[in-house]
Amino acid sequence: MTLQEQNGDQLLVGCDGRVVRCKHADEALKRMLGRLASSGGSAKDLFTAAAQGGGAPVQLTLFLQLMQLEQHGLLTLVLMGAKGAALVLEPMGRQLQRRTPLKEPFKIRFSRFICIRPEQGVLQLEVPFAAGRVQLVDARLSSLLPALAVPCSTEQLREQLPDDLRDQWQDLLKLLRTAGLVGVCDAEGGVDVDQEAERHRWSYEDLALHHRSRLGWHRQVVGASFRGAGVCMSPPLLLAAGSLPAVVLSRPGKDGLDPSFFEVVEQRQSIRSYADTPLNVDQISRMLWYTARVRRRMTSNIESEQAYEACSRPVAGGGGLHEIDLYLTVRRCSGLEAGLYRYDPQDHQLLRLSALSEACKQLLLEACQGAALTQEPDVLITLAARYGRVSWKYEGMPYALILKHVGVIYQQLYLIATALGLAPCGLGSGNSETFAQATGLDRFAHIPVGEFILGRPAEIKQESC
Structure with missing residues (x-):
């Protein structure tokens, strides 16, 4: 626990990246927090030492303040x-x-x-x-x-x-x-x-993997920690050919082919610097239309107890399930008010869920930090999967299948953004707890599994992966 005084009567209490602002912090509260930050103690001992003879009213105030700290997850019991x-x-x-x-x-x-x-x-x-x-x-x-x-x-x-x-x-x-x-x-x-x-028929293995591979509700490291650095050399990029027999393949050219697609594939890159001009709603519309709209609906295994509704979209989806929904946190977009939206792939429309709340701003900030940006993106697209839809049909592989679908959608978003001249960047992880707070959705039913940020590229593009 760390303590930092601010503006005389305010105290910032921090623990593992979380900060609570205590307004009008008196000396009794400061003494109690100092004890908590050093040695801790029983509630009775804390109140007695901090109150310094102040009596029941002071101890009652300290008790209420202690409960607030506990509820904010700042105290170890x-x-x-x-x-x-x-x-x-x-x-x-x-x-x-x-x-x-x-x-x-x-x-x-x-x-x-x-x-x-x-x-x-x-x-x-x-x-x-x-x-x-x-x-x-x-x-x-x-x-x-x-x-x-x-x-x-x-x-x-x-x-x-x-x-x-x-x-x-x-x-x-x-x-x-x-x-x-x-x-x-x-x-x-x-x-x-x-x-x-x-x-939602979660298996132990899938829930543990989902929980541990994203931020939120734990304090484990998620991201680049370079655990092997200083221990051993980095594994090689490519496997050595050695003396294995090889068949040399011809390198395809553009003759007889539409070059535009292959140019897009070749130009694809992550761009993390943005222009002053924001995205416009037409660009967002094209991104969603060519990625996630429903092209055709059908019933699989019709006239059977295994019947379920499936669909065709521009991206591939195992079993036609297409369990991933797209949520857009819009900071700025010409023709579209800032806020949180869900994409309706059937009618190709954005359903507004809320204004740009504090939780939405936190999503943008965490996306900014996750991509090491100096400025927040115009739009954050969060891929949220309905796990129960996949686990209804498949067993032992639902979460693995969902992650495959995330990769398919990432690549589609990259290619479309590249064709439109935008600045795309897929993120490696996000915070499930922040997403749940922003949307109010059931954390077991609607699970964030991917994040993708968009903007207009700055005039000078920075080469990236």
Whole structure:
């Protein structure tokens, strides 16, 4: 945690890239934050030390401020035992909400999406898209792992705890539920925390891959970290031909062919510098028309229980599913008001979802940072897949298939933008949490899987990949 005073009575509280502005910060709050940033402590000790005899009103104010910091995901919560820290809840998202106490009788069980792995000498437990992760510090708590693999009553839970932690079973359960690790069992043994993901038929492997390969709801590195640099040489660009027999192929020319397509292919590049003149709505229309419009609709496996609606579009799509929707965050575009839109591929129109909200501005900023830009793009296109549409038909491969479709759409966007003389650039990743905040969509049903930025190119194009 970092603290920075601003304008005398304001305090910026930062933690892992997240910043909360505390207005009218008095000395008591500063003392409490200083203690939190250094050694931490129990709520009672924090209030007593910070209030310095200020009485109940001051301690109540400090309590409310502490809860706000917790809800913003700036505090690490620790369950203490006779041997010190027994269990640690580390917030992962931008918001952390404690789960309310449960009314007995009930049984709990681990989420089937839980990942348990050793890290830095302790067991780490986490679930994709959860607000926090848990570190199992005290080895005496390891008996919880098999106990919570099946429906477990509160009495059975207490029996698994050592004597010094048995009276704190409710606090332990609150932390496990707040982190999304355990849920309340239904009559069939399923748990409430899995319902959203189960409804869309997510597999454990796909959800873990989707969660870990994008930013949001975790603090792991996503992007270029050059893990191998300094350890070994970079692997070669090409495999050596060696003594293998070779068939030399002729190099195609333009004779008898329409050169315009091949010129476009040859000129394709990522352009990250923009002109002062914005895009216009006609250019956006052409980009969408030649990429994602519905050309023809049909029913596959007609008169069968496996029947489903499919379509043909300018880009290829496995099984004709075309599960990817395009969301446009428009910063500036001549003829189109700034805001958030969804493309309607059937009627070739943009459906306005909102004005340019703070979350939309954050999407543009993160796109700018992801492409190492000095200026924000005119338009950000977010590719969001409806996972359930693919998982309805395919098993063991839905997410992999979706990523193939992302690549197909990326290339189409690149070629059309190049033909139109625009500045295209596909991004390597984005923030799923920011997209969910901007759109208000179900994070299990509509998953962002790709980002593509557009603008008019500056007069001097910078060669890129």
